[in-house]
Amino acid sequence: xxxxxxxxxxxxxxxxxxxxxxxxxxxxxxxxxxxxxxxxxxxxxxxxxxxxxxxxxxxxxxxxxxxxxxxxxxxxxxxxxxxxxxxxxxxxxxxxxxxxxxxxxxxxxxxxxxxxxxxxxxxxxxxxxxxxxxxxxxxxxxxxxxxxxxxxxxxxxxxxxxxxxxxxxxxxxxxxxxxxxxxxxxxxxxxxxxxxxxxxxxxxxxxxxxxxxxxxxxxxxxxxxxxxxxxxxxxxxxxxxxxxxxxxxxxxxxxxxxxxx
Amino acid sequence: xxxxxxxxxxxxxxxxxxxxxxxxxxxxxxxxxxxxxxxxxxxxxxxxxxxxxxxxxxxxxxxxxxxxxxxxxxxxxxxxxxxxxxxxxxxxxxxxxxxxxxxxxxxxxxxxxxxxxxxxxxxxxxxxxxxxxxxxxxxxxxxxxxxxxxxxxxxxxxxxxxxxxxxxxxxxxxxxxxxxxxxxxxxxxxxxxxxxxxxxxxxxxxxxxxxxxxxxxxxxxxxxxxxxxxxxxxxxxxxxxxxxxxxxxxxxxxxxxxxxxxxxxxxxxxxxxxxxxxxxxxxxxxxxxxxxxxxxxxxxxxxxxxx
Numbered sequence: 001x002x003x004x005x006x007x008x009x010x011x012x013x014x015x016x017x018x019x020x021x022x023x024x025x026x027x028x029x030x031x032x033x034x035x036x037x038x039x040x041x042x043x044x045x046x047x048x049x050x051x052x053x054x055x056x057x058x059x060x061x062x063x064x065x066x067x068x069x070x071x072x073x074x075x076x077x078x079x080x081x082x083x084x085x086x087x088x089x090x091x092x093x094x095x096x097x098x099x100x101x102x103x104x105x106x107x108x109x110x111x112x113x114x115x116x117x118x119x120x121x122x123x124x125x126x127x128x129x130x131x132x133x134x135x136x137x138x139x140x141x142x143x144x145x146x147x148x149x150x151x152x153x154x155x156x157x158x159x160x161x162x163x164x165x166x167x168x169x170x171x172x173x174x175x176x177x178x179x180x181x182x183x184x185x186x187x188x189x190x191x192x193x194x195x196x197x198x199x200x201x202x203x204x205x206x207x208x209x210x211x212x213x214x215x216x217x218x219x220x221x222x223x224x225x226x227x228x229x230x231x232x233x234x235x236x237x238x239x240x241x242x243x244x245x246x247x248x249x250x251x252x253x254x255x256x257x258x259x260x261x
Numbered sequence: 262x263x264x265x266x267x268x269x270x271x272x273x274x275x276x277x278x279x280x281x282x283x284x285x286x287x288x289x290x291x292x293x294x295x296x297x298x299x300x301x302x303x304x305x306x307x308x309x310x311x312x313x314x315x316x317x318x319x320x321x322x323x324x325x326x327x328x329x330x331x332x333x334x335x336x337x338x339x340x341x342x343x344x345x346x347x348x349x350x351x352x353x354x355x356x357x358x359x360x361x362x363x364x365x366x367x368x369x370x371x372x373x374x375x376x377x378x379x380x381x382x383x384x385x386x387x388x389x390x391x392x393x394x395x396x397x398x399x400x401x402x403x404x405x406x407x408x409x410x411x412x413x414x415x416x417x418x419x420x421x422x423x424x425x426x427x428x429x430x431x432x433x434x435x436x437x438x439x440x441x442x443x444x445x446x447x448x449x450x451x452x453x454x455x456x457x458x459x460x461x462x463x464x465x466x467x468x469x470x471x472x473x474x475x476x477x478x479x480x481x482x483x484x485x486x487x488x489x490x491x492x493x494x495x496x497x498x499x500x501x502x503x504x505x506x507x508x509x510x511x512x513x514x515x516x517x518x519x520x521x522x523x524x525x526x527x528x529x530x531x532x533x534x535x536x537x538x539x540x541x542x543x544x545x546x547x548x549x550x551x552x553x554x555x556x557x558x559x560x561x562x563x564x565x566x567x568x
Contacts, residue, residue, distance in 0.1 A: 043507075045265040046272045075562040081373050085554045088372065091565065146562075153562040186265065186272040187308075217267065225267040228502050236498025239320050239506045240491050243513060247327025250517035255335065 031055045032197040032209035035181070041190060041217045050213055051181035052195055057207075058176045061112045061200040062167055063123055066102040066193055066213065073097050075153065077146070094150055095133040100188055101154070103162040104180060114203040121198060121205055125151055125162065158185035190215045268505035269313045275511055277307050282321065282515025289516065290329040290523020291530075292539045293482030294460035295322045295490060298546050300512075309508065310564050316497035316504045317512070319490040322458070324513035325520045326487040332524035333480030340431035340477050344484040346438060347445035347463070351489065354449020361454050379455045380550055386465050387543035393469075394537040401533070432473040432481075444470055460486055461543055468536065475532030483520075 031054035039048050052064050073094040081087045105112065109124045118127045129147040138146055154160035167180040192214050199207040217225050227235045265272045281303055285296035297318050304314035333339050365371035423437035444466050452459030460482060467478040498504045527535060 041265060043265050044263070046263045074565060076565055078558055078561045078563070085373070085376070086556070086558055087376060087554065088563070092562065149561045153560050156560060187270070189270050221265060221267045224506060228268050228498065228504065228506070232499040232502050233495075235502075235506070236495040236504065239498060239504055239509060240323055240494050242506075243320055243324035243494070243509065244327050244491075246510075246513050247324040247329075247517050247520075248331060250324075250328045250521060251331030251335075254332065254518075254521040 029055070030057070030197060030199045030207040030209045032195060032211045034195055034211045034213055037212050037214055039184065039213065039215045041215060042219050042221055045186060045221075047186040048184040049181055050184045051179065052197065052211065053177065053179040054197060054209060055172070055175045055177050056197075056199055058171070059201070060206065061106045062178060063103065063105040063109065063113070063198040063200060063205075064167070064180065065121075065123060065196045065198070066100070067098040067196075068100040068191055068193055070096055070098055073099065073150065075150070090136070092138075092146060093135045094147075095135070096131045097128060097150070099159060100191075100193060101128065101160045102182065104167065104182060105164045106167050108164050109162070112200050112203070113205070117200075117204055121208075123198070125160075158187045184213075188215060190217050264507065264511070266309075266505050266508050268503065269309050269317075269508055271308050271310075273307065273309075273508070273511075278304075278508060278511035279515040281307075282325075282512040282517075283519040284515075286325045286328070286516030286519020287523040287526075288519075288542065289322070289325045289483065290332060290520035290525075291479070291527045292523075292535060292542070293329075293464055293479035293486075294539070295319075295326065295458040295486045296460075297322065297458045298461065304508075309505075312501060312503045312565065313505050313508070316494070316501060317506075317508045319458075319493040319497060320504050320506070320509040321512035321516055322486060322490040323494055324509075325516035326483045326490060328517035329483040329520035329524060330480065330487055332521050333476075333483060336476075336480070336524065336528060337431070338476045338480030339484050340429055340473065340481045341484065343429045343432055343441055343467075343471070343473070344481045346441035347448075347467075347481075348485055348488055350442035350445025350447075351449035351452075351459075351485065353442075354446035354451075355453050357446070358450040358453025361450060365454070375455055376554070379457070380547060380554070382451070382455075383461065383543055383550070384547040386461065387540050387547055390465055390468075390536055391540035391544060394533045394540060397533045398537065429473075432471070432477050434472055436471065441471060458486065458489065461539075464539065475535050476527065479527060479535070 032052060033054055035049075035051040035053075039045075039050075050066075056062060075092055075094070076088045077090055077092045078086050079089045081089060103109070103123065109118060113123065115126075118124050119130055122128060122131060125147075129144065132143075132147060134143050134146055151160055167178055170177045170179075192212060195211040195213060197209045197211075198205045216222075262275050263272050264275050281300065285300045285303075288294060288299070289296050295318075297315070300318045300321070301311075301314050304318065305311050309317070330339060362371070365374065420436065420440055423439055425438040426435055427438050428435050445463075448459050448462045448466055451462060463482055463485065464478055467473045467481065468475060473481070494504060530538075
């Protein structure tokens, strides 16, 4: 074996590990994991509990953000017509707004992060509103009014939620472990959701870690959903045939049962 | 007990749709309406997306109207000949109505005009039917016999003068074949434009213009609705993928039974009583829509589709 080469290797390895260790001395590496990254949706599915846990540096605040990929939302807009009647007047498109948006933080967002940082990491409704684009253009006041309406609609459908507190910490020898759990509403559609945990200190994000939650339809639920989507004609015919059979079936039962005297 | 709905993408307490089905099915069997004007908003209220609510309701009505038609046919209350003529007209009307919507949309402010027409028509039909049956019930109390419909009006004479006069045995009336086709077509246009099934219009048309006895009207209307909803269910599945079959099964568990019970109850009521009850329901729906239109809604944004 080439001895000097081996020595060099040890040196490099030592240097590398020191380099790696150095930031750790300042800040424990932030980690994040979820209790189950696959939520299976079958007929008995009625929402789930998702917990997010990991390790963090003592003395930092945490912000946990769960979102669907940034997308666009198209919704119908109601407004007063002729000054008296509330009617659907047109549709609004919200660009750069996720379908699902959950935030949980240790403290109130505005108290732990500067407005610049909130905007930079798209944390909080104010930041979401800033990055959103509404078409047709509603003007500055209109944008803020209709974004508020969007939040109201999303919160009522349980697809948006912001809360603070309810994150517990336990001291460990080399850092701190955090744990939080939240109800995962059944209204959240199948898809892949990103969980981002931000470590916050002095108004700034100092570290972040990611995990995923996948919501997936399985078994007969998946079969029916896929069929409705991809084999519309067959699905329609089957739905009709079964409805007809059920109608006739019940009619026969009632005749035999003496329902119609 | 909860069940997850694969197309509506939501979980629901199964007793809600079964109960709703029973109630609306009962109205269906009693009055010969599909009940979409009640069922669709109720489904939306319990958390079903509007597009799925409307499409799934039509699937459910296929079952309820089959059950109801079967029950009424056994009671001898379905005029198949009249039903088919009306259907032919209705089919034509549906095609024309879709074009009419396009023209109205181009003129702008269409939805306002349509909604207003819908409310006025619902209110007008309800009020007329209510007052007319009320006066008939009073008259009967005095005479002790069925009030015979006036057939000597100008309109009546005009109908008699049309060609292709044919006898509708079950209904006991003679009309030109053109009459049911034209009325079917008109109702078809209105139903398509207003985005409703049209049962609440078809029933009064059969009673007042075609002068059919109320019990035959109910059975024949259900027979017609069966066809219309079959077509709508297929089109919704094929083009919009919005029929939730699981939800439809829950609904039809209630509605097929409700329709049978409705038919049995209907047999024990007089035509005028049925008419006045239907009129009251139509008026209640009118009032509800007026409230919806004038009170500030909680949410100003809603998912696409539906009414």
